[in-house]
Amino acid sequence: TxxxxxxxxxxxxxxxxxxxxxxxxxxxxxxxxxxxxxxxxxxxxxxxxxxxxxxxxxxxxxxxxxxxxxxxxxxxxxxxxxxxxxxxxxxxxxxxxxxxEKGKIRVGRGQISDPEIREEGVNLVLGTTPGIVAMVGCSNYAEGTQDIYKIADEMLQRNYIVVVSGCAAMDLGMYKNKDGETLYEKYPGKFTKGNLLNVGSCVSNSHIASTAIKVAAIFAQRKISGNYEEVADYIMNRIGATGLAWGAYSQKASAIASGCNRLGIPVIVGPHGSKYRRALIGRPYAEDKWNVYDARNGDVIPIASVPEFLLTTAGTVEEVMPMIAKNCIRPSDNNMGRMIKLTHYIELSKKYLGVLPEDWHNFVRSEQDLPLAKRDELLNILEKEHGWEIDWDKKKIISGPSMKFDVSVQPTNLERLCKGQEV
Ligand code: SF4
Ligand code: SF4
The missing domain is CATH 1.10.1060 (Fumarate Reductase Iron-sulfur Protein; Chain B, domain 2)
Structure with a gap:
């Protein structure tokens, strides 16, 4: 008062x-x-x-x-x-x-339960669920509320898990498609591919971060107390999650994004977020810098530049769609997972930017990583434009990729986690 x-x-x-x-x-x-x-x-x-x-x-x-x-x-x-x-x-x-103005919102559900994570976590780690997109932060989107509706709808149609909270969750409930439906009416709310979950208020963003932590705890028995580095290492190398704060970017949203970054989760902010003048971006062109250890034997193995950044800005909805797909790619993806993620990355780039992404070939480890419906076309481009050797009878890549696919690889940035290095 x-x-x-x-x-x-x-x-x-x-x-x-x-x-x-x-x-x-x-x-x-x-x-x-x-x-x-x-x-x-x-x-x-x-x-x-x-x-x-x-x-x-x-x-x-x-x-x-x-x-x-x-x-x-x-x-x-x-x-x-x-x-x-x-x-x-x-x-x-x-x-x-x-x-x-009236909307419909799914009730904030709170945390994602352990049984749900046990059921879905393996798909996330292998990549067969293409990723989690966490849409968080404040309102006031560059082109209005339809922005986040468009992004969420596109990613849900592609089987990403979309998790929302706070203002983003409320805004999604206000926007209706031409049939008068909100996305909450269109998509179910379980923690599984193609579902839309509202975890609750902005403070409930912690439930999104804790889901990633729980995957590390359940699937890799990472201790979750006093063990931030190992948990973040697991998340960054294995869980295809990307945060998106598309609206105006409050100090609170900035702090939440930093929290996600510390856990190895990349965050994209919208055009208003650029005013913070903060970015944590990698150098995808420095190919020799993108390596991890294989925890099975300590070998240093090359990986694609994923995630390419921990914090960056996108200017338009069209730009951000393929960025999300690309930054859900992880070193641990199996062939099926990589194929699914690459399919979305290529399709979204073509749909919204009208071009094949210029770096798509950097994510190909074998012919099995290529989108099925476009395999011949892409093999042809790899041969003609990138000089890769192709066996056309077997439709196999003979040489070209800088990294090999190994189904059992255990990527880590921490040498001490490698066999024989335990302290
Ligand atoms: S300047 Fe600010 S307040 Fe004025 S119309 Fe533009 S966004 Fe609205
Ligand atoms: S600045 Fe004022 S006078 Fe000029 S166009 Fe805008 S509203 Fe009209």
Whole structure:
């Protein structure tokens, strides 16, 4: 109450009191001179001037359409030569839409249970479930709520497990497809491929991290107390999980992302997240740096550049889709798993960027890693463009890949975990 009372006069002084009356609203709309200074400063380039032009003619749809993508930063108001409280005009015109806003959300389920992890964990480690996409963080997406709907729907159709929390979980419940369905109505909520799970509030992000920790504990008997390094080593090399904080990136979301990074889980942030000017990116072109130990014998073995980063930014939904698929690839993938993940990486790149990814061949260890439906086409490219040797009678790769596939390999970054090195 004390804060509200202190803030009230400041709000009043800055003309931030109530929404304008109908008369004031009309006056404000007609005072716009369409200089577009507001648009130039808007971080999401919203067509404010056009929306005012429509409103002058009595059509409020332009202003109503700004309500969802507007991040409420108020920058536009600071440059308007007519001192129009632009945010208030957007809110005023959207009052009915706001009143009628209703969504459906699956109840926050809390932790993923051990029996569920026992059932699904092996598919994650071998790669036959292509990955977990954890969509977390704050709202205010670059192109509005449809952004995260699009990403989640695409990944769910491709059998990724999509785990959501907090604002991202609520926003998904607000957006409906053309049949009036939310994704919660379209996809079931178990911890298995192609399912959409809401773990709960933003604080429940810990349940997502703890799921990865539990996989390490259950499948590799990693001690989970005082053993962060070994747990993170297991997660980074074996569990195809990627975090996505697509909306505005609060300090809390930043801290959550850092927590995931410490556990070996890569995180992609949306265009607003780039303002933190923080990135943890690898050098995929330095091929000789991408090695792990094989815990069976301590041999150093080459791997593909996966995950390529621990923290980075994507600018558009189109860019982020193949990035997610690529960063769910892990050294421990078996042939079937790698084939499934590579199929999604290639298909998403072609669908959203219109091109074959330039590094797809770096993830191929044998012909069995190639997407089945495109095997001939891709073998041909490997031969013609990358100089790989192909036995066309057997449709086998004779030479070319920098790494070999071994079904029993136990990738680790920790030499002490190798046989004979135990301390
Ligand atoms: S800055 Fe103000 S006057 Fe200029 S286009 Fe935007 S709302 Fe209109
Ligand atoms: S308040 Fe909304 S419209 Fe104004 S600059 Fe920020 S995002 Fe753009």
């Amino acid at each position: 004390r804060v509200a009372m202190e803030v009230a006069p400041i709000r009043s002084e800055n003309n931030m009191t109530a929404l304008p009356s109908d008369d004031e609203f009309n006056e404000l709309i007609n005072s716009c001179v369409h200089c577009q200074l507001c648009e130039n400063t808007c971080p999401t380039n919203l067509p404010i001037s056009d929306a005012f032009r429509l409103a002058e003619e009595g059509d409020m749809s332009g202003l109503v359409d700004l309500h969802d993508p507007c991040v409420g930063c108020g920058k536009c108001e600071t440059v308007c030569p007519k001192d129009i409280p632009i945010l208030n005009t957007i809110e005023k015109s959207s009052q009915q839409a706001i009143r009628e």
